[in-house]
Amino acid sequence: xxxxxxxxxxxxxxxxxxxxxxxxxxxxxxxxxxxxxxxxxxxxxxxxxxxxxxxxxxxxxxxxxxxxxxxxxxxxxxxxxxxxxxxxxxxxxxxxxxxxxxxxxxxxxxxxxxxxxxxxxxxxxxxxxxxxxxxxxxxxxxxxxxxxxxxxxxxxxxxxxxxxxxxxxxxxxxxxxxxxxxxxxxxxxxxxxxxxxxxxxxxxxxxxxxxxxxxxxxxxxxxxxxxxxxxxxxxxxxxxxxxxxxxxxxxxxxxxxxxxxxxxxxxxxxxxxxxxxxxxxxxxxxxxxxxxxxxxxxxxx
Amino acid sequence: xxxxxxxxxxxxxxxxxxxxxxxxxxxxxxxxxxxxxxxxxxxxxxxxxxxxxxxxxxxxxxxxxxxxxxxxxxxxxxxxxxxxxxxxxxxxxxxxxxxxxxxxxxxxxxxxxxxxxxxxxxxxxxxxxxxxxxxxxxxxxxxxxxxxxxxxxxxxxxxxxxxxxxxxxxxxxxxxxxxxxxxxxxxxxxxxxxxxxxxxxxxxxxxxxxxxxxxxxxxxxxxxxxxxxxxxxxxxxxxxxxxxxxxxxxxxxxxxxxxxxxxxxxxxxxxxxxxxxxxxxxxxxxxxxxxxxxxxxxxxx
Numbered sequence: 149x150x151x152x153x154x155x156x157x158x159x160x161x162x163x164x165x166x167x168x169x170x171x172x173x174x175x176x177x178x179x180x181x182x183x184x185x186x187x188x189x190x191x192x193x194x195x196x197x198x199x200x201x202x203x204x205x206x207x208x209x210x211x212x213x214x215x216x217x218x219x220x221x222x223x224x225x226x227x228x229x230x231x232x233x234x235x236x237x238x239x240x241x242x243x244x245x246x247x248x249x250x251x252x253x254x255x256x257x258x259x260x261x262x263x264x265x266x267x268x269x270x271x272x273x274x275x276x277x278x279x280x281x282x283x284x285x286x287x288x289x290x291x292x293x294x295x296x297x298x299x300x301x302x303x304x305x306x307x308x309x310x311x312x313x314x315x316x317x318x319x320x321x322x323x324x325x326x327x328x329x330x331x332x333x334x335x336x337x338x339x340x341x342x343x344x345x346x347x348x349x350x351x352x353x354x355x356x357x358x359x360x361x362x363x364x365x366x367x368x369x370x371x372x373x374x375x376x377x378x379x380x381x382x383x384x385x386x387x388x389x390x391x392x393x394x395x396x397x398x399x400x401x402x403x404x405x406x407x408x409x410x411x412x413x414x415x416x417x418x419x420x421x422x423x424x425x426x427x428x429x430x431x432x433x434x435x436x437x438x439x440x441x442x443x444x445x446x447x448x449x
Numbered sequence: 450x451x452x453x454x455x456x457x458x459x460x461x462x463x464x465x466x467x468x469x470x471x472x473x474x475x476x477x478x479x480x481x482x483x484x485x486x487x488x489x490x491x492x493x494x495x496x497x498x499x500x501x502x503x504x505x506x507x508x509x510x511x512x513x514x515x516x517x518x519x520x521x522x523x524x525x526x527x528x529x530x531x532x533x534x535x536x537x538x539x540x541x542x543x544x545x546x547x548x549x550x551x552x553x554x555x556x557x558x559x560x561x562x563x564x565x566x567x568x569x570x571x572x573x574x575x576x577x578x579x580x581x582x583x584x585x586x587x588x589x590x591x592x593x594x595x596x597x598x599x600x601x602x603x604x605x606x607x608x609x610x611x612x613x614x615x616x617x618x619x620x621x622x623x624x625x626x627x628x629x630x631x632x633x634x635x636x637x638x639x640x641x642x643x644x645x646x647x648x649x650x651x652x653x654x655x656x657x658x659x660x661x662x663x664x665x666x667x668x669x670x671x672x673x674x675x676x677x678x679x680x681x682x683x684x685x686x687x688x689x690x691x692x693x694x695x696x697x698x699x700x701x702x703x704x705x706x707x708x709x710x711x712x713x714x715x716x717x718x719x720x721x722x723x724x725x726x727x728x729x730x731x732x733x734x735x736x737x738x739x740x741x742x743x744x745x746x747x748x749x750x
Contacts, residue, residue, distance in 0.1 A: 353654065
């Protein structure tokens with residue numbers, strides 16, 4: 149029986165799932181072996197250590213998405229220029245081992261002369277579209293670098309990146325604001341989060357709104373324990389402020405439950421409703437791509 | 450003869466100047482003894498070490514502005530609520546030593562329920578107004594936390610803070626973008642700086658525009674040596690994008706020559722002309738305040 153080893157190999161983590169020919173997840177594993185932790189030339193042995201036993205049965209095909217396809221990764225894969233769909237992506241795989249292990253290319257697009265890129269999110273988008281039965285829509289993939297993705301006719305038309313998660317981490321841990329904040333984040337304080345979102349939506353730049361973390365603290369207007377949630381609302385609200393959303397628009401949020409909840413809540417302030425898709429989007433996307441490149445896969449069956 | 454010891458005691462540095470009764474600078478010194486480097490209770494002895502000999506002559510009065518008046522400083526001084534001018538500030542000095550050493554209060558204002566604060570910049574503003582003979586205007590004081598200050602009838606009407614310098618430092622040194630950048634900044638590349646400003650002015654958030662540092666580098670569209678200037682343009686451009694400036698407006702920039710030049714260049718893209726004032730604004734502001742509180746000063750003469 150044919151199997152797919154679906155792998156999401158990112159900057160800071162390595163996750164894999166074994167799927168049967170129907171796309172059902174048989175088992176999953178994850179390792180703290182993101183590409184930054186792997187020395188050049190060591191990718192094959194790290195892969196074997198982690199997934200060698202899953203690759204042993206004949207007819208097992210492995211498809212990898214994420215930063216493993218970057219210049220600092222295992223093998224450089226192209227960026228497909230948008231608009232791009234399954235077919236473009238499937239036809240530009242980087243083959244680590246002919247017919248056995250391939251890396252999914254990333255996507256690029258351009259806005260007024262400035263390029264934008266993604267690696268891994270394209271696969272999550274394809275998976276989410278499959279799971280929801282959609283051919284068109286606006287998706288957001290929150291994270292260190294959030295992606296807002298416009299899909300038309302099943303193909304990714306264009307997208308943009310916001311460095312939201314990274315700005316949060318910098319402000320939370322490295323900035324002067326960090327002195328006003330408690331060491332640990334604690335539970336999300338939703339009222340404080342909402343206040344942050346509201347200020348960001350009526351503001352014009354995080355450069356200004358972020359300073360309110362200091363002044364609200366200075367004048368005792370917000371307790372320190374509430375400030376991390378407030379700051380999170382400021383940063384996510386800033387990301388959402390800049391998106392062209394019509395009233396009543398619908399957005400698909402692809403991500404972990406915690407992030408999805410924050411985006412759902414923030415988007416509600418712009419009267420935007422949300423459909424949520426979890427981490428299963430990656431597995432479904434890789435499985436869908438494996439179907440598209442069926443011939444290569446079949447030879448090993 | 451009466452003398453004024455004018456001191457600007459900030460977060461990371463301590464600067465002082467001895468002025469004669471006409472406001473002329475007789476001598477200047479600066480020390481790496483910002484308030485963060487001084488343990489609580491040690492402010493008096495650090496001050497004596499640095500300026501004790503300048504204070505020795507009878508009739509020498511010392512006026513201090515900056516973070517020395519904060520909760521973490523020598524002695525906490527008020528925040529005067531805007532609108533506030535010379536008189537309000539002069540009447541709320543925090544006296545370290547009656548008639549001899551005083552700390553200038555900061556200012557506060559409020560926008561839609563969010564407070565804003567400054568400490569030290571109010572003195573630079575008063576000094577710049579005196580030097581230029583102005584009673585009204587818009588001033589910007591670039592820095593770690595830039596201040597945009599509206600002055601009417603010689604009083605500070607309101608102001609806003611942008612965390613521009615701090616965001617630049619975080620992105621330059623701590624973010625993933627830092628990997629695309631050379632270790633040292635080198636000379637300013639004005640063309641790259643202008644490109645950054647232009648993108649920021651037509652963009653809607655630094656969260657998005659900052660990612661272009663990575664993609665322009667990734668596709669070889671901008672040499673690494675030019676990227677620090679480009680990033681500086683992005684961040685300063687973001688600050689300027691959010692300011693309500695009419696075409697043909699005039700802005701007074703108070704700061705070091707290097708920063709003044711960058712702001713002048715960036716503001717030109719918004720057809721705004723600039724008058725520049727240097728570090729002498731602090732000394733002039735402290736001297737002007739000392740004039741206002743003349744009675745106290747006179748007693749020591």
